[in-house]
Amino acid sequence: MSVDKLDMQSPDLVNQNIEKLAGLFPNCVTESDAGKAIDFDLLRQELSHALVEGNKERYRLEWPGKKEAIVTANLPTTKTLRPVREDSVDFDNTENIYIEGDNLEVLKLLQESYLGKIKMIYIDPPYNTGKDFVYKDNFAKDNQEELLESGQKDEYNQRLVVNPETAGRYHSDWLSMMYPRLKLARNLLKEDGVIFISIDENEQTNLRKMCDEIFGENNFSGEIVWKNSSRNDQDYISVQHEYIVCYVKNKNVNKGDWKEKKEGLEEIYKAFDSFQKIHGNDWDAIHKEGLKWYKQFPESNPISSNKHYSWMDENGVYFPDNISGPNFGQYVYDVYHPVTNKIVKSPSRGWFCPQYKLEELISKNLVHFGKDETTVPCLKTYLNNTEYKSISSVVFKDGRIASKVLRSLFGDEVFTNPKNVDILTNLMNSVGVKENDIVLDFFSGSGTTGECVFKLNSINRHSCRFILVQIPEDLNETIKLSAGGAKKTVVRSIQLLKELNKPENICEIGKERIRRAAKKIKEETGADIDYGFRVYRLDDSNMQDVYYKPQEYAQANLDLFADNVKSDRTADDLLAQVMLDWGLPLSLKIERLEIVGKEVFCVAENSLYACFDKGLDEAFAKEIAKDKPLRVVFRDNGFKDDTAKVNVKQLLKQLSPETEMKVI
Incomplete structure (x- = not known):
């Protein structure tokens, strides 16, 4: 028996840190003379949006364009x-x-x-x-x-x-x-x-x-x-x-x-049920019928791989399994045939279990005997107990x-x-x-x-x-x-x-x-x-380009973007992007309500309330607050005026303090 040993040394913080980094970036773990190591060039690449140069030789799969592939994975998208x-x-x-x-x-x-x-x-x-x-x-x-x-x-x-x-x-x-x-x-x-x-x-x-x-x-x-x-x-x-x-x-x-689950089992059960209807409890006849039935299937058929299950008794289909012991002479004793009452031929390595255990199995009809004492008995391994495999x-x-x-x-x-x-x-x-x-x-x-x-x-x-x-x-x-x-x-x-x-x-x-x-x-x-x-x-963002890169537009152009949402986008479109941005699964149940004349999307009951209509005011905020949603989102220009925008935020904070409010 192996025994865990004390390290008798202080913790190896370097190896601990390598394991932590391996959990985050398994591709940055490489091999060195001393064992596991971190490929710092690759780690730098993982933490950068730009290409990082480095040409150390190391054990790993390389190809032209690999670093670009890493950058591609890490670049954000506005889609x-x-x-x-x-x-x-x-x-x-x-x-x-x-x-x-x-x-x-x-x-x-x-x-x-x-x-x-x-x-x-x-x-x-x-x-x-x-x-x-x-x-x-x-x-x-x-x-x-x-x-x-x-x-x-x-x-x-x-x-x-x-x-x-x-x-x-x-x-x-x-x-x-x-x-x-x-x-x-x-x-x-x-x-x-x-x-x-x-x-x-x-x-x-x-x-x-x-x-x-x-x-x-x-x-x-x-x-x-x-x-x-x-x-x-x-x-x-x-x-x-x-x-x-x-x-x-x-x-x-x-x-x-x-x-x-093994394939072909239903066909096997069905076949042996039909054999029993013909032969009753003549188990030998059923066995012969089963052997004949299996022959019709090619070796590649999953039914054929189960052809050793050709015996049947009142408990179901089974095959006679090995009953010998793992070590020669471990359990050696006499077993008597239930019909001839003579000592049966024993396996060369002795029985697999003590005598009392085998006698118990025999009493439960879980041991398969031949016609007489000249055949070694076997265990009955039933198909319905071995339906699953690796x-x-x-x-x-x-x-x-x-x-x-x-x-x-x-x-x-x-x-x-x-x-x-x-x-x-x-x-x-x-x-x-x-x-x-x-x-x-x-x-x-x-x-x-x-x-x-x-x-x-x-x-x-x-x-x-x-x-x-x-x-x-x-x-x-x-x-x-x-x-x-x-x-x-x-x-x-x-x-x-x-x-x-x-x-x-x-x-x-x-x-x-x-x-x-x-x-x-x-x-x-x-x-x-x-x-x-x-x-x-998949499509481009619902938001106008100025939403992401306002620095690229001159003040004279900003009037073109008075509404930061593209004109062809619907409330359904905006809701999907909000759910993704807020980390909510797209599969959550969505309901539509009308609150103070405004269309409100309710996602997963009160997980998210979203309203993209215009003219939102204090009365609307008071009604929303009654349901105490966890999150609410509105359009930035969806409020009646700037005063209403401030008041809505304050009302929600006062009446539903757990609600998180955001605008797009």
Whole structure:
């Protein structure tokens, strides 16, 4: 037995400080001759908006543009999210979120409202095959015209470009795209949170090294090899699998006691029930029927992996398990066959337990005997007691299944390579996604993750929620990179959106998929869960430029900005930006009230009262104060006059001292 020893020395404050910094900036921890050390060049970069020079050699993943990627992650954004009620389902009550826009900007906007609140992240990013789009984050060029002309932004003002294999910075551009997004995503994870990332052989090695740096090498939790293909048309070694890479936020908090339910169990139970209806209690006949039934399944089928469960008794399906002891001769005694009453053949290493314990198991019919004493008895291990296992590092699932599921919703193939609903739902269940947890997917594609959350909630009767983020990739641009079957799929998706009178981009496919999946799951299960989702769209700030940079405008120009809110922005738009700025989740329930003739938004009962009407006065303040909201927000020019502005603030301070008041 090991015994903890006293250090017999004063605390090592340097190492303690390194560990504290590692918690905040795991990517700044490196190796030295003496062990762990802080990379001060990288730490300086983390604390600076400008590039910091430094060229020390060290053990880490390097690529051209890495420092720029760090700066990109740390730069603030003035963008906002605008609600799109017409695309939403049950906007005022749902807690699910769908966001259209560049996920880098969106992740920045979510930093306050969802800091440390996400239980699970799943992403299926571009695999960098040389033909797919990636995001181009050129932080140094702010001129919009230049960005548009150079192809770094599309008509939605999003950064989106093709990354061909012939590019001089083929891997570097992909790494620079992924790094800031994963860095920001880590901040959103709960301490027991987990991230799963789908990837193929093109960038799997780089992804692992990058995630070791961002999440910490110690927090690597495994890798699932998903065999999803049987193609044999490649040179050298035919690649028939993809990867799902997994990291946790903190292994000290998330102990990894994850279990998944074995597949195919319901089919096994159903089959053996039918055998018993035919053969009654003739267990030998049922056993033979079971062996014959298992033979129809190929080795890759999960049912086949459970074929040792071919016996049955009145307590259920079981397999005869080893009954021998761990050490030869530990427990040696005679056991009598219950029918022949002769001493049975004993295992070579003796029995696994004392005689009284085995006799107790025999009395409870938990020991499997052969026809006579010539066969070694075995323990009965019942299937219903072994339904769960550790998550396997190898998954066999035909890649065509996911396409079939999506095709069943749309009646045609409208998306290439969607992810498998069963695999993702199983991962969510296995890592403990439960009541009120949030699942984030910021490369949401066809919206598979949204359907998985609906399915998980319908099974467990939970109310976990999703946040999906997807750039509105123009399908008419996608088709230029497509060929063969993939091109036909894009053509069908464009035709579908034309029939639905929707913009021809991937977001519309994703939203429509979620609507249809919700309807199907509700019809099949009748589960009373949240089937809605709020749609938000990334856009420039609601505020005039002078709001952020007044020093750049001469006094003569300021009359143009008498109202610091842009003329095309609604109260809904302003409320969303206020919630983000105040760090409130976008999923909070929103109600509209009329108080003294003014429209008031009530967020999460009295968590926030927001009124963007004009002409606010003392009478209005007195009515608001009766509800004692925790926060209130008004437009700066929304008061009747300057006197009313001062009086409203004083009245709220007097009548509702806990209320925090702000203006925009």
